[in-house]
Amino acid sequence: MASHAPELVLSPCRAEEEQARRLMAWRNHPASLANSFHPEPKTWPAFWDEYRRVYLDPALPPPVWVLQAGRPVAFLRFRPVAHPAGVDRRCCDISIIVAPERQGQGLGPAALAAAAGYL
DSSP states (O other), X not given: OOOOXXXXXXXXXXXXXXXXXXXXXXXXXXXXXXXXSSOSOOXXXXXXXXXXXXXXXXXXXXXXXXXXXXXXXXXXXXXXXXOTTOOSOOOEEEEEEEOGGGTTSSHHHHHHHHHTTTO
16 A cells, blocks of 8 residues: 655754754653663753754764655754774764654654665
8 A cells, every 4th residue: 555645855954043942852852862872861052052063064964854744753963984894985873863743653764764865
């Protein structure tokens, strides 16, 4: 049976306070913190500085909002890492946060599939 769910679209993050506050709220949600490698909640304004300085570092691929029907449903952040086999090849790890109200609906794998051609 074909899915009728709207397509996922990637939209680069911008240095806007509204976007940083949305991300901090999603990241600080109890379900997100429980599944995070870094379960300490973020605080404002330190997160605003981190978002602009670290997340939007121009030397890295920009993080993206994953949009469905024009609304943010997930966030992806890319960070370069060494290849696990030690070969000279570009690699990255991907951090993902799904909007709390959309968790458990299969958006994580769908967002990663949408990002496959992004890098």
